[in-house]
Amino acid sequence: MIPVTKPFLPLIEEYQSYTKSIFQRGWLTNNGPLVNELELKLKSYLDIPHLLFLNNGTVAIQIAIKALELTGEIITTPFSYVATTSSIVWEQCKPIFVDIDPGSFNIDPLKIEEAITPSTSAILATHVFGNPCEIDSIRAIADKHGLKIIYDAAHCFGTTYKGQSIFMYGDISTTSFHATKLFHTTEGGAVFTQRPELLRKMALLRNFGHTSPVSFDGVGINAKNSEFHAAMGLCVLHYIEEIRAKREKQWLVYKNTLSGKQQIKLMKITEGTDNYNFSYFPVVFETEKQLLTTLEALNLQGVYPRRYFYPSLNTLNYVAKKNCPVSESISERVLCLPLYHDLTTEDQDMICRVILRALNY
Numbered sequence: 001m002i003p004v005t006k007p008f009l010p011l012i013e014e015y016q017s018y019t020k021s022i023f024q025r026g027w028l029t030n031n032g033p034l035v036n037e038l039e040l041k042l043k044s045y046l047d048i049p050h051l052l053f054l055n056n057g058t059v060a061i062q063i064a065i066k067a068l069e070l071t072g073e074i075i076t077t078p079f080s081y082v083a084t085t086s087s088i089v090w091e092q093c094k095p096i097f098v099d100i101d102p103g104s105f106n107i108d109p110l111k112i113e114e115a116i117t118p119s120t121s122a123i124l125a126t127h128v129f130g131n132p133c134e135i136d137s138i139r140a141i142a143d144k145h146g147l148k149i150i151y152d153a154a155h156c157f158g159t160t161y162k163g164q165s166i167f168m169y170g171d172i173s174t175t176s177f178h179a180t181k182l183f184h185t186t187e188g189g190a191v192f193t194q195r196p197e198l199l200r201k202m203a204l205l206r207n208f209g210h211t212s213p214v215s216f217d218g219v220g221i222n223a224k225n226s227e228f229h230a231a232m233g234l235c236v237l238h239y240i241e242e243i244r245a246k247r248e249k250q251w252l253v254y255k256n257t258l259s260g261k262q263q264i265k266l267m268k269i270t271e272g273t274d275n276y277n278f279s280y281f282p283v284v285f286e287t288e289k290q291l292l293t294t295l296e297a298l299n300l301q302g303v304y305p306r307r308y309f310y311p312s313l314n315t316l317n318y319v320a321k322k323n324c325p326v327s328e329s330i331s332e333r334v335l336c337l338p339l340y341h342d343l344t345t346e347d348q349d350m351i352c353r354v355i356l357r358a359l360n361y
């Protein structure tokens, strides 16, 4: 079976050498030495000054909203994983959906201003499939209207934009280190900010608000991660260049075979991207019927791509109704093709043949 993704696994011996050290120390969690080592190595690899390692990428968004003390309406994208929207609602704010650009699949900056009201406090946008948003335009709008910016950068490990890590942008950026992501710690995530007061606040939020074992500053939550998760992260990080290089090669196999076909549209990488991370390969069909026919043909060969992202988040049953025709239409027609470390070129060739045959090429 060929699924849409498979987690990268390091050599078990490597992981065991870390777990052995954890057993020897008897220090399993609460800011242990491996968590510290991972934070340092990630900062160095990503070339960023700060990050806080958390237990998942959903709590990362929730902590970002809390730290910025957002209330009222948050402008957001309908084309993302459900956690982007659910976190807004979980934090008692109201998601206001702004439709996406049909080329990049990211929030359309030209449609943001008309959605701003006196209750708007922030823009929460996803760099979907690792493809950067129009960061400069969004910053200009936010500054003009006094809004905060959070980027859900869950797909963006290793992406650089205009000379620096994409995690450097926004008031806060968040990411996920879930097992299905390009870099992972089994479960995990992180928040990034360049503002010292926000960093301090999020560090407190991560650990119950503890300022010492016997004192607290504000309401916190448990968003810490463990030594075992850090151990997996350290092992995976050791292979990250190999993972990236392989992913690029695989991505180009799909691109070279499927581009220029009239019935298939591919993602347009945003201008200003220095390094795309090749994390996903979305294809958009002309109709949902074509997608379903192709999906069935692939399933018959044991290939199981996923309908990322479907449904469009503005259709969830806990949000206010708002039409987002572009997002709804793309959601119905988009499929993410299998991409994972040990996917072979032969498998990719077969996948492309099945797709092209289903479309009568």
Ligand SMILES: *Cc1c(COP(=O)(O)O)cnc(C)c1O
Residues within 6 Å of the ligand: 056, 057, 058, 059, 080, 081, 083, 084, 126, 152, 154, 155, 175, 176, 177, 178, 188, 189
């Ligand atoms: C994976 C993902 C998340 C959630 O991350 P978890 O670590 O699974 O909680 C949030 N947003 C997007 C866009 C994601 O893909």
